[in-house]
Amino acid sequence: MTPAARVQTAIEVLDEILSGTPAEKALTGWARRSRFAGSKDRAAVRDHVYDGLRRRNSASFLGGDLSGRGIMLGILRQDGADLDALFSGQGYGPAALSVAEQIVPSGDVPLDIPEWLVPRLRDSMGGDFETGIAAMSARAPVALRVNLQKTDRDSARRALLEDGIETYSPTQASTALIATTGARKVAQSKTYQTGLVELQDVSSQMAIEAIPLRSDMKVLDYCAGGGGKVLGMAGRATAQYFACDAIEARLRDLPNRAERAGADIQVITDPAQHAPYDLVFCDVPCSGSGTWRRTPDAKWRFTKADLDELTQVQAGILFDAAQLVAPGGVLVYATCSLLDDENILQIQKFMDVSSGVKLVSTEQIPLGQETDGFCFAVLEVA
Numbered sequence: 001m002t003p004a005a006r007v008q009t010a011i012e013v014l015d016e017i018l019s020g021t022p023a024e025k026a027l028t029g030w031a032r033r034s035r036f037a038g039s040k041d042r043a044a045v046r047d048h049v050y051d052g053l054r055r056r057n058s059a060s061f062l063g064g065d066l067s068g069r070g071i072m073l074g075i076l077r078q079d080g081a082d083l084d085a086l087f088s089g090q091g092y093g094p095a096a097l098s099v100a101e102q103i104v105p106s107g108d109v110p111l112d113i114p115e116w117l118v119p120r121l122r123d124s125m126g127g128d129f130e131t132g133i134a135a136m137s138a139r140a141p142v143a144l145r146v147n148l149q150k151t152d153r154d155s156a157r158r159a160l161l162e163d164g165i166e167t168y169s170p171t172q173a174s175t176a177l178i179a180t181t182g183a184r185k186v187a188q189s190k191t192y193q194t195g196l197v198e199l200q201d202v203s204s205q206m207a208i209e210a211i212p213l214r215s216d217m218k219v220l221d222y223c224a225g226g227g228g229k230v231l232g233m234a235g236r237a238t239a240q241y242f243a244c245d246a247i248e249a250r251l252r253d254l255p256n257r258a259e260r261a262g263a264d265i266q267v268i269t270d271p272a273q274h275a276p277y278d279l280v281f282c283d284v285p286c287s288g289s290g291t292w293r294r295t296p297d298a299k300w301r302f303t304k305a306d307l308d309e310l311t312q313v314q315a316g317i318l319f320d321a322a323q324l325v326a327p328g329g330v331l332v333y334a335t336c337s338l339l340d341d342e343n344i345l346q347i348q349k350f351m352d353v354s355s356g357v358k359l360v361s362t363e364q365i366p367l368g369q370e371t372d373g374f375c376f377a378v379l380e381v382a
């Protein structure tokens with residue numbers, strides 16, 4: 001496909017997303033219908049579409065219209081692309097720019113977040129607001145966690161290099177690597193397949209590194225999902241691990257991932273049956289606002305009603321999980337959210353209604369180039 005044809009395809013996929021189709025479904029649907037498209041074409045179209053979703057407001061403003069075409073025109077304007085070459089009206093590329101489209105709109109460019117969230121995010125992020133919102137509009141890094149049960153960070157870096165993947169070691173977490181080239185090859189690489197590394201964002205690794213985890217503990221990952229947190233903990237200490245999730249189907253990948261990592265994790269359906277635990281980790285469902293650069297369509301779908309519903313679910317999980325902690329044990333509350341409602345305010349509300357719970361620490365990791373927005377609190381249960 002020519003660069004212009006990729007742009008035209010992104011325009012069509014964006015239109016489908018704007019009319020309500022989830023981004024992944026729209027992209028896989030196009031890829032299935034388009035056998036002629038090679039892997040580089042698919043990657044380029046995906047990048048265009050995700051850039052467009054991340055910067056939907058500013059791009060549609062600069063492109064003059066909230067449509068696939070308006071968004072792509074704005075994105076290409078922001079990126080300083082050669083518009084005459086891409087919008088030439090030739091071949092499978094987009095039609096030539098109209099007279100109106102040739103005029104760059106002037107005025108205040110809107111922020112790339114839903115309007116109702118601007119004041120909330122401003123209040124919650126404080127001095128990190130500007131850099132955080134800029135990071136939300138950019139592509140996320142591909143971060144890896146080195147499995148310390150199998151290797152060390154330098155050896156993992158060398159092994160990845162042999163697989164054609166270059167990385168560097170960010171300073172925030174001792175287990176973290178960030179891929180600079182070959183990131184798309186990670187899941188197929190020998191280093192990954194043999195469990196030396198896992199895909200995991202740097203902030204989750206920072207949380208796992210900071211919690212008081214010991215090898216003599218009985219640990220429950222209460223919202224385990226695909227198992228990222230429990231696998232991270234198992235990489236750090238060989239404790240006794242249990243994992244559950246309200247939606248059992250979400251635990252599907254965990255046994256295979258645990259086997260690859262050489263970790264012993266018991267997937268359970270009734271956490272009360274094995275209680276009490278010395279440490280219960282609650283990686284609760286949340287807005288995901290700290291990771292919206294990875295799932296940018298979620299940002300535009302998220303409503304106040306969703307936030308209200310989520311904060312209720314989070315409060316319920318905190319209450320239920322606290323009952324499972326052994327006296328003197330630890331409860332960890334974590335979200336990948338930037339919103340106080342889901343973080344500090346939620347923890348405060350829990351503290352207000354719980355007797356004998358001590359807040360040991362809270363940390364809000366800002367959304368930055370290397371880190372996703374993430375919050376975690378360590379609580380001690382009497």
Ligand SMILES: C[S@@+](CC[C@H](N)C(=O)[O-])C[C@H]1O[C@@H](n2cnc3c(N)ncnc32)[C@H](O)[C@@H]1O
Nearest residue numbers: 223224225226227228229245246247283284285
């Ligand atoms: C943020 S995700 C967990 C991600 C996972 N810890 C990881 O690192 O891959 C939140 C999970 O909480 C689960 N969940 C939702 N409500 C729950 C509840 N009441 N009790 C336990 N888990 C719940 C969801 O099914 C979802 O898998």
